[in-house]
Amino acid sequence: MRLIIRDDALAASTYVANYIIDRIRAFNPSAQHPFVLGLPTGSTPQGVYKILVERYKAGEISFEHVVTFNMDEYVGIPRDDAESYHSFMYKHFFSHVNVDPSNVHILDGNAANLEAECVAFEDAIKAAGGIDLFLAGIGEDGHLAFNEPGSSLASRTRVKTLAYETILANSRFFGNDVTKVPRMALTVGVQTVLEAREVVVVILGQRKSIALQRCVEQGVNHMWTLSSLQLHPHPMIVVDEDATLELQVKTVKYFKSIEKIALEEGFEQILPSKVRTGIGSSVPETRIHSLDDFDGPDPSILAPQPTTSRLLRATPATEYPIRSVSPDLVPDRMASRIPEPNLSMRLTPKPELQLTPHNAIKA
Numbered sequence: 001m002r003l004i005i006r007d008d009a010l011a012a013s014t015y016v017a018n019y020i021i022d023r024i025r026a027f028n029p030s031a032q033h034p035f036v037l038g039l040p041t042g043s044t045p046q047g048v049y050k051i052l053v054e055r056y057k058a059g060e061i062s063f064e065h066v067v068t069f070n071m072d073e074y075v076g077i078p079r080d081d082a083e084s085y086h087s088f089m090y091k092h093f094f095s096h097v098n099v100d101p102s103n104v105h106i107l108d109g110n111a112a113n114l115e116a117e118c119v120a121f122e123d124a125i126k127a128a129g130g131i132d133l134f135l136a137g138i139g140e141d142g143h144l145a146f147n148e149p150g151s152s153l154a155s156r157t158r159v160k161t162l163a164y165e166t167i168l169a170n171s172r173f174f175g176n177d178v179t180k181v182p183r184m185a186l187t188v189g190v191q192t193v194l195e196a197r198e199v200v201v202v203i204l205g206q207r208k209s210i211a212l213q214r215c216v217e218q219g220v221n222h223m224w225t226l227s228s229l230q231l232h233p234h235p236m237i238v239v240d241e242d243a244t245l246e247l248q249v250k251t252v253k254y255f256k257s258i259e260k261i262a263l264e265e266g267f268e269q270i271l272p273s274k275v276r277t278g279i280g281s282s283v284p285e286t287r288i289h290s291l292d293d294f295d296g297p298d299p300s301i302l303a304p305q306p307t308t309s310r311l312l313r314a315t316p317a318t319e320y321p322i323r324s325v326s327p328d329l330v331p332d333r334m335a336s337r338i339p340e341p342n343l344s345m346r347l348t349p350k351p352e353l354q355l356t357p358h359n360a361i362k363a
């Protein structure tokens with residue numbers, strides 16, 4: 001995991017926007033081989049969207065061949081409601097850049113069959129070749145998308161009941177009236193996020209600092225679903241100083257030193273090589289089970305998915321660049337490292353030559 005710490009929200013957002021732009025440019029997307037970007041909503045990513053829009057307007061990046069998948073959407077509020085995630089995305093991003101509307105995928109929280117909508121969303125991700133970079137934010141309880149505490153770490157896109165804390169936190173967008181906040185949402189699952197080739201999470205402000213601490217310094221735990229990122233091969237969390245308030249000083253120092261050394265060595269992040277190089281490289285075969293694959297008696301029950309990414313497993317491990325080869329540890333006995341003693345230098349004389357009271361009298 002990489003944890004990038006910047007002084008403030010603007011610096012953190014700038015880092016993330018530049019990072020996404022660099023990735024898209026390096027990928028060199030085309031209509032046949034578009035860059036697939038997962039996107040979040042919330043107040044946190046607004047700074048990133050603002051910078052992406054500015055850079056687009058300055059002619060520095062094009063989203064023409066970028067396919068997008070949004071993480072989540074409320075159930076039951078009209079698509080054109082000011083607080084729907086459809087409205088959010090068009091207001092903050094899509095209406096300002098050259099994303100092709102047919103490349104935009106946002107879950108429909110008003111679909112007649114919500115479960116079928118979720119299955120179709122997973123299928124659309126699969127058809128697009130999987131997500132290249134999933135950008136995300138988190139809730140104060142460490143939720144990723146709407147994967148609330150207790151969500152299965154093997155979950156996929158589904159209907160989710162919102163935790164009361166989330167309803168309370170999001171009521172600020174609904175005139176601070178908790179009764180106006182939708183109780184349900186459609187959300188990608190934890191496993192859907194983990195299958196992206198790269199995951200970048202932005203965390204800003206003191207109110208997210210406990211969640212960051214739980215997810216970075218403690219173990220993988222379904223009560224803090226962001227912690228599942230520890231299972232991903234290429235996760236990056238970008239934070240401002242305030243978000244680090246609950247971290248140990250040594251954790252902060254460690255991640256800062258890692259970034260410094262990486263920069264000195266001339267690289268920022270090593271990625272799976274072939275899958276990242278865009279045009280000309282083959283996209284690994286994606287095998288994600290869907291309801292169609294299930295031929296048992298009850299199609300609503302899917303076999304548990306493994307926690308490791310099928311997409312990433314599709315790429316042979318040898319295609320991942322290796323930073324350095326660490327020599328194997330050969331266990332040895334400490335004694336073999338100690339030179340043979342020089343007997344003439346012994347501090348304790350030979351016992352037989354030692355003058356004891358007994359042989360002193362004899363002498």
Ligand SMILES: N[C@@H]1[C@@H](O)[C@H](O)[C@@H](COP(=O)(O)O)O[C@@H]1O
Pocket residue numbers: 040041042043044045071072136137138139140143144145146166170
């Ligand atoms: N479903 C979204 C999450 O994807 C988002 O990360 C979270 C935090 O939002 P904010 O950035 O406003 O704190 O809000 C909602 O719960």
